[in-house]
Amino acid sequence: MNKSKSFVLIGCLWLSIIAAFVVTKEYTLRTGAEILLKTRPVDPRDLFRGDYVILSYDISRFNAGDMQSSLVRHFRVDDQVYVTLDMDGEYSRIKQVHYDPPRGEIYLKGRVVQVHGDQISLEYGIESYFVPEGEGKLIERRRNRGQVDVLAAVDRRGHVMIKKLLMDDVEVRFD
Amino acid sequence: MARSIDRLIDQWQAQGVVSAPQADRMRGDAREFHRENSSRKLITVFSTIGALLLGIGAFLFMASNWTAFSSVTKVILMLGVTGAVYYGGYSLRYERKDYPLVGNALLFLGSLLFGVTVFLIAQIYHVNANSHWLVLTWILGILPLVYCFQNKAIAGLSTILFYVWIGLFVFRGFTVNASQHNFVALPALYLVSAVMVFAFGGMHAWREEWQGCARVVRLISIKAAMGALFLLTFKVFSGEWSHFFSVSDSLAKVTAQFSMSFALILIAAIIAVALNSLWSTRSDTNHRWEGAIGGALLSLTGLFFYFPSATSVYTVLFNMAFASIVLALLIIGHWREDIKLVNIGMSSLSIFVLVRYFDFFWDLMPRSIFFMIGGLILVVGGLSMERKRRQLSVAYRQSGNAEDHHE
Secondary structure (H helix, E strand, O other): OOHHHHHHHHHHHHHHHHHHHHHHHHHHHHHOEEEEEEEEOOOHHHOOEOOEEEOEEHHHEEEHHHOOOOOOOOOOOOOEEEEEEEOOOOOOEEEEEEOOOOOOOOEEEEEEEEEEOOEEEEEOOOOEEEOOOOOHHHHHHHHHOOOEEEEEEEOOOOOEEEEEEEEOOEEOOOO | OHHHHHHHHHHHHHHOOOOHHHHHHHHHHHHHHHHHHHHHHHHHHHHHHHHHHHHHHHHHHHHHOHHHOOHHHHHHHHHHHHHHHHHHHHHHHHHOOOOHHHHHHHHHHHHHHHHHHHHHHHHHOOOOOOOHHHHHHHHHHHHHHHHHHOOHHHHHHHHHHHHHHHHHHHOOOOOOHHHHHHHHHHHHHHHHHHHHHHHHHHHHOOOHHHHHHHHHHHHHHHHHHHHHHHHHOOHHHHOEOOOOOEHHHHHHOOOHHHHHHHHHHHHHHHHHHHHHHHOOOOOOHHHHHHHHHHHHHHHHHHHHHHOOOOOOHHHHHHHHHHHHHHHHHHHHHHHHOOHHHHHHHHHHHHHHHHHHHHHHHOOOOOHHHHHHHHHHHHHHHHHHHHHHHHHHHHHHHHOOOOHHHOO
16 A cells, blocks of 8 residues: 555544544433432542542442342452433432343443442443643542532443533533 | 774775775765764654654643633644644655655654544543553554554554553553552563563564564563563562562452453463464574563463462572573674664663662671672673673674664
8 A cells, every 4th residue: 555545544544533532422422311420539549630530429339239139140340230220319329230231221331340248339431520730629629528419421322421510519610 | 983984994995905095985975974874863863852742742731721722622723733743744754755754753743642632532521531442542543654654653652552551451440459469460461461562573573664663662572571570570579578468369369350361461472472483484593582582481471370389489480581581682682783682681680680689688798898899799890881882882883783774
């Protein structure tokens, strides 16, 4: 293949990668159902690193003993799980954890990251919130006082994205 | 170098091999070649460092100026700048051909900016900061540049990114507490990975146009392997360090995710070493050495990972392996008149001698004598090694083996 063809093809590849990235994220944001998530304090050693705040949610942990025994097998680190939500209250909470995508319900795709007996920790890909340099400390303090919520969007395939960060029910903006 | 060529020409003239006008012409041409060569190296170094600084600047600018632009503006700005730099590099290198070295540096900068754009978009959408997918996307985006344009700097960048990706991949989703046992096994994983990438680079040396990039990949991999192997020469990574901490216990407790990744990389490394050894077009002694050393390292690391011992037997074996490879680097470097291999061998040897000196004699000698002898070893050893290194460097240059000619 000559150099000019290679040049054009590589340029197209780069554009495709960037476009695919943006389109999939925008798809989740625009078509996803909105859920409100309660954040929880994070171990101080893992606090603000560089330009982002680490977030952990009430739905980031669950007790395997509380789940329907017929659906729950032995959880292991790195397992892919599908989490259905109870959305009756103000905040969404875990209803059930599945090993296969459930039908007819909104679910989040998560991964098991820690197992301590029956206490299971999950990750959904929404554990970082990027902020302008130096703006993270305030959010951390509020988060550790339980004053930070996250409005997220979940699409039909269980992909979830942060839509808004709320402090005392007011959207955090950096304009 | 110019002086040594002048001496050679003087010698030819004295022996009557060349006449006085021919000798003058040869001296002039040699000086001109030397000037041109030095200038090319300087341009390459400056333009690559410039590209690197611009790339780092772009990272920092984007990271610190969140509020100055909207998300859409930032993406369009980054895409525009990346595209312009990429086209500029291509144009200077292949269309106009008048500034090929600067063109190469701009192509390298374009590959850095592509990574910046990927990370920027990930930040806009709050993708998890340590996501290994971002680094993998970056590698997949720039690898075609290595194959199509044979850009050595991008080959080096891809190799370094690959090692970063391996770390992020095996630790994906983990907190420090949850993965403490994996950290103990990390040098073993990197050693296996380095052998794999080295052999993979060797396979690319089969094609002449890829030899320059293959050499960069292999040199980085040798350094990565020596770094990992050096860590494994310590009891804390391969033996029984104390009553409170056991390496064999940690290796037995590594997570399934880490264990699976290690197994996959080990298998890939075995296949890469076998392919590089069996189907290579090269059949020289060095090549057989490469296969044998790669195979031995994989066997030792595999045994260490899957059959850990409660004794320090592996520490002894890794120390022997490290010393043997230093020796092999020095011998092969000398055979091939390759000063870079000799440099890696000598620097590894210096650190190894110093660290083992501390290990063995710290408790055995009075502190004052310990430091005096240690200082003496450093000064005398450093001086003699530097002298030897310079002698070899001059000798290799005189024999006309420029480093770029090695694959």
